[in-house]
Structure formats: structure tokens, C-alpha cells
Amino acid sequence: MMALAVSLLSSLILVGCPDSSTPTNGGDGEDNGDPPPDFQLAVQVVASGLASPLYLTAPPGDPRLFVVEQAGRVLIVQDGQLLSTPFLDIRDSVRSGGERGLLSIAFHPDYASNGLFFVSYTSEPDGDTRVARYSVSADPNRADLESARVILERTQPFGNHNGGLIVFGPDGKLYIGLGDGGGGGDPQGNGQNTETLLGALLRIDVDAGDPYMSPADNPFVGVPGRDEIWVYGLRNPWRFAFDPEVGDLYIADVGQNDWEEVNAVSANQAGLNFGWNIMEGRHCFQVDSCEMAGLVLPVLEYGRSQGCSVTGGYVYRGAAIPEIQGHYFYSDFCNGFLRSFRYTGSGIADERSWDVGELGSVLSFGEDAIGELYILSANGRVYRLVRVD
Template identity: 55%
Template sequence: MILKWTKTLLLVSLLLLLVQPALAQVDTSQYQWVEVVSGLENPLLVTNAADGSGRLFVVEQTGAIWIIQDGQLSQEPFLDVSSLLSNDVFRGGYSERGLLGLAFHPDYETNGLFFINHTDVNGNTVVARYQVSADDPNIADPASAVTLLTQQQPFENHNGGNLAFGPDGYLYIAFGDGGSQGDPQVNGQNTATWLGKILRIDVNADTYTVPDTNPLVGQVDAKPEIWAYGLRNPWRFTFDRETGDLYIADVGGDNTEEVNFQPAASTGGENYGWRVWEGYDQRTQEQTNGEPVPPVATYPHSDGCSISGGYVYRGEALPDLQGVYFYGDYCNGRIWTLYQDDAGAWVSARSAWTPGQFVVSSFGEDEAGELYLVDYKGVIYRLEAVS
């Protein structure tokens, strides 16, 4: 249905009140980003295997995965899939293709399985499973690759790429709307395609199965893997490790970047509005499949141009940051904090860190829940208190 403008204006007014920075803010001036390692090539992601090893794994867009252990970068990559990527990933300049995502199986410590999301030599998306080698825990077995799914990409951009296991043990996969400008194929609202969606699959099979509880299972012409839709390019989404809530940072079009929220109790099927809605603004008079869910925080393109979603802090080293979600902008390096106050209102604010220090491609967390920042210029930082 098309939302009436009177209802829309009331909704927008309410939401703007919820994100006003008039409430108590997080004092980020008490914290600093401390360099962990440098010398990486276009890093996009840092994560951990939750296997008790304390290692961090860094994904480079150009196809290598490196290990950080005891503050040192490994001498050889954990895995290198550069030969599987298209040439444009290596030619310099801006590209949204490459090795884009990495997630470790919840039982990685015992089964050694992990999953990657990359574009292939033709620019299409591939999600594949790999296994660590039998002889060396710091080297994966490239021959173990099993393709779970592929998706043809109509354009070069908006590939999504994130992978993450939810608290339910299922693998969640982000797809952008297929690219170009303005979602010309209207993929975001089309449940017959994976494009513009987050999928949820069960990978405890030869390839995968679809959970019976997925929201579109049994619907005619709908892809049963779909968990949420109406997304433009959900570059990074993460689960709050304590609550199970899902935060989806969706890269905007002409005007607005946004953070979407899905509570842990959700049964899926949320429509986040794209391409009919961008932020709190209705772009077109097209129908949406049900009433869209508005974002919990936005910022205009006067403040940046490409959101990089982060994590809710759940570490122990910085107790005053408990429950605070961090996100940033790739274009200018600005970083924000976001949390719900005691009344349930969303409070978002710019951090005290000077824009331009970083090219924020992603955030990450270690096994202890400490927060990291990935600088596309080749550096990994950890958030620490100012001494």
C-alpha cells in the first residue's frame, strides 16, 4: 500500500524526535583509536573465529585473508582467492567487487568451517564454504571450496557482501539491489529475487537448506531464503552479541544514509522501504509490499555519503560504552554513536573524533567484544581509553 502523506509526516516527526541529540551523549573524547597493524591492501573486514585462539582475521578486497595474532600480521595468508576475482578489483580506483565477506561457523573450533562472499571473474556473487587445513590452523584448504549459492549481478555496484551467523545458528547474507542508480529493476521490493535482501539459510547440509520459519516460505513466486527486504546496499549488518538484536546499515542513494533495526524477537519479513523510501523520505508513489519499517537513525549527504555499519560494544575494557552501537562513513571518516535510552528512544550523535582521519570501510570485534576499526588505507585500529 502507499502510505498517506498525513500518516507519513506524523511518522517522520516522531522519528526525528527519537534521534535528537538533546539527551545525554556518549563522551567519545575519552577514547582513542590505537593502531594494531598496518600495511594491508584495501582491507574491508576484521573478525574473529570464536575458537578461543584470540586471533583476528582481516579480509582484503583483493582476495587475501590475513591473521593477526599477538599484535602481529601473519607471514602468509590464511586464504587467497585473488585468482577467482575479476580484473577490475586490481586495476586501482574505486570498485565494489572483490572479496567482501567472511563468517566462521559457530562450531568452527570443532569443524573448521568458514564461509566467504566474493564476486567472481564475471562480477557475479558467490557464497562458498571452506575448511581449515588438517595440518595448520593458520592455513585454509583452498581445495575444500564448496559453492553454496551464486547470484548474477546486473551492474558493477551494490553487491552487499556481508555474512554473519545469527544467534539462531543460521547464516545471514546481504545482497544489494543490483546496482546502477535508483534501483532501475525495482529489485528492493521484488521478493522473487535475492537482490536488495538479507537472506537466512541453514548451512548444516551439503550446501544449504531453508529454515521452515523463514517468513516467505510457501509464498508463490517468493524466494524462500529471504529474511528481510527493501534494502539498497546493506554493506554491513551485525548482531548484538548480548541481545541478539540486528543492526543493518544501508548505504543510501541521493540523499540519506540509514541504520535499520530488527529486534531479536522478530520473525523476519521486514520491508525497509527501498526504493520507495530513502531514510524518512518517500521517493516514489509506487506500492510497497506491506508497510515499510523506518530506520532508527539517519544522516544526510551533507554529513557523508556511504555508511559503514559497526557493532554494539560488549567488551569489558570500556564499561561506559556498554550497549552503544558505533557506525561511520566511508567518504569522510566521521563516526557516530547510537543507543536506546531508558525510555526506549534512540539517541544518535557524532563522535568527537575528527573526520578525515580514517577511510572507514568496516568495524569489527574480537572474541572479548572489544571494538576495532578497519581503515581502507591499510590499517586496523582498536578502541581504547585515553591514558
């Protein structure tokens, strides 16, 4: 096993207060000023030496951390140690590189009793998107490779915009993010086509049907459109998250040329159209004017002078840092900033730009079983967000 830096003094390498000199832009909220001067955020290294860590999560009620590596492994951090033997290794099945790879893992809400989990990856040899179900083995730190069953597969026309996140929502259904299929500008028009699974957030019931069922309250059940679709009009929803307390849904959608965006809506609103490729952010895409009726515009956007690819995070609902309760955190792959805001239901407020130093290229965020947040970097490190007096 690889020893980790667990001493607060040795591993709190980045410390800072909110930096009001670099406000988020494109939001319609306001900066309410800095927290008290004795309050700081920092990041603590909990794992290092990882190869393209793309995701971190934990089963409900489980203190372990499960870290996804792009090439096709899932590793466990247990009791402050990165275990040398992977929980899952499917590198032979994964086509990795660029935006492809093993992209996420989701544990069934009843994982403690049924041992089921799901992974999303791009498959060899063609890079198609697959969602597969697995069971844990008799060893709680090892998956049963023989239990694999692909439950959903979608051909990808290009090598990018795969989406890739899978998450169980507050309703117990599995949500699957899929990009528009790539190619630049959505050449196949998938974002506005509800007859394809691409460019959409899907919602399926993995506890019914074989291998799943589309819930009856999905918006296109019984009408034209794919039964699995929950919302659509997305370019590349690399990361999305539910607020476990309020139930709101946040979708960070990567932009094309000019604008990165974060969408926030009530999670029970089905059939919403987020506008791609009519819109990029709050702007008509490649035309001077466009029909915006019926489209849901982002609550926040920022231009390419500040970044190139939004990395969505989570709403903080942990107990360790009460001052940031309700803040949604996000970053950017190119810029590596750390920012947050509160969603009010009609807009955003209390925008913050946190000066925690150099994070590198932020690949993803993670959340443990008690709501504490983590940042995953292309430098191979996993950081925990912590409070410092």
C-alpha cells in the same frame, strides 16, 4: 612477519571525547551530555600496510584477528604481529575493484571442532556473487584451498550494490546481505521483488540440506517468494550486525541521492520490508508522496551534507570500555566520523559524535572474539577502539 605498533603511547594516535557540537541528525533520540571529563575514547593501530581492508572478525573463542583484503586475501594478526603468509588467498578467483572483491568471511559457530568457514566474494570473470565454504588445513593458520565449495551464487546485473557481508546469527543460521543489483534507483525493481534474492537479507541453514536448507520459519517458505529471504526492501546493506546480548538486528543501508540510514529491529521479526525503492531513508524516493503502509522506517538517517555512504558497525559488548556498553557504532566512507547511539526498542537515545581525529575513509568495522571493536580504513590501517583515562 611485520612488526606492529603495540605500545599504547606510540600507537594511541587519535584521542578524544564525545563532540556534542556535531550531533547525529535524523535520529529521534536525544543527547544526554558528555561522559565524565576523565573519560576518553581513542584508537590504537593494530595493523598497517594493508590493501583495502574490508572486514575483520575472529572465530569464537580465538584471540587471532582475521582481516579481509578486497583483492582476495585473508590475513591473520596473531600476538600483535601481522603474519606474512595469508590464511586464504583466492585472488585468482575474485573480481576486485570498485564495490567488488572479497567482501567478508564468517567462521562457523563450531569452527573449533569442525574447521569450517565461509567467504563472500564477486567472482571472475563476470562479477557474480558467490558464497563458498572452506575448511582449515592441518596448519591452523592456513586454509585448505582444495576444500572449496560454492554453496550459493547469484548473477549481478551491474557492478555495484553487491552487499557482501555474511554473518552467523545468534540462532546459528548464516545471514547473507545482498544489494539491489545496482544501476542507480533500482532499475529492475529488485528491492520490492521477493522472487529475487537481490535487495534482501537471506537466512540459510548450512548444517542441513545440500548445500544448505532454508529454515522452515523463514517468511516465504511455502508462500510466493524466495525461501531464503529473511527481510527485504534494501538498497545496499554493506554492513549489518546482531547485538549478541539483546538479539536486535542493525542494518546500515547505503542511500541513493540524499539519505543514509540505519535500521534496528528485533532479530526475530521475519518478512520485514525496509522500503527501498519506495523510500530513501524516511522520505519518498523521487516522488512527493508514496504508500508507506507496512514499511519499516529507519531509526536514524542523515543527509548528504554529512556524508555519502554509511558504514555500519556493531553494538559494543566488550569489557574494556564499560561506559559505551550497548552503543551501536557507525561511520561514513566520505566523512570518516565516528558516531554511536543506543537503540531502546522503539527509538534511539544517547547519540554521540566522537572526536577521535582523522580516520580516513572508513571501509568497515570489525569485532574480535571478546567483543572489542575495530575500525578499518582505506589508509590501510586497522584501529582498535580503546579507553583512555
